[in-house]
Amino acid sequence: MAVIWEAEGEAARVLRERGAFRNCLAALAEPSDGIDAAELIYGELVANTVRHAPGDVRVRLELCDSEPPVLVVRDHGPGLRCYPWTPRREPYAESGRGLGIVEMLAREIEVDSARGGGTVIRATLPVRPREAA
Template identity: 35%
Template sequence: MTGPRAVRAWRLAADSPTTACVGAARTAVAAAATSWGVGGEGLDDLLCVVSELVANAVRHAPGPLSARVRFAPDGTRVLIEVSDTGSSLPRLVAGASELFAESGRGMLMVAALAERWGARPDDGGKTVWCELLLPAAPAVPGPGRTVRAARAAGVGRP
């Protein structure tokens, strides 16, 4: 899928409780992803990562935040970006995976699910992003599935 429908962006109300903000983001991303043909494990991973990145933004940064999801034209991956007004960049916390750690496990989960992730300072705050690889889609014709179906069938490979 290409064009503007392959990118969706939302402004989220940071003054809402974390659960409301995360829920709104999950609902919006789920609708976009299913319209692109993403389902199953790929959708589960996508919603898990979006939930964590939005919850972190609400918890650690005052002010407005936004989320953006971009579906790769070849259907193999999706880029998630969450921007907020905070200046501190996330990092993996040593010891966060310990049984009784009270925080720090979220970015470990993002790092485990994502092919790659990072954060960059930008005007007015930062953007935390990650890229997920999507499982191969079933060979069903339709928007966003034709390239994946052809690739899975070996079309265009030597």
């Protein structure tokens, strides 16, 4: 496994690194609509830290051989109250959909959260790495 891109710091600043994340991913992945989905996954996960776990966040893009890349987001917030995520019943609610969107777009998602101990989310992105020339 190799870390090929990383951003760390105050969550709102890391959220602004979304374009840099996309550029890095586009350089190493096969062109596809999956890059748009991966950028949305980044935005949803980091925006959740801005809203629910303000402070520092660490985001990594990991690549292992020919496997799909994995986005890892780690915060130091209060932890998730419940996972697996339960969708909200109010269809027009303005919040509460971020993790559900990530679950729909990612190939796989792993959540490790301890109450008071922060959260780590690993999302396998819906893109394929470019084949070596």
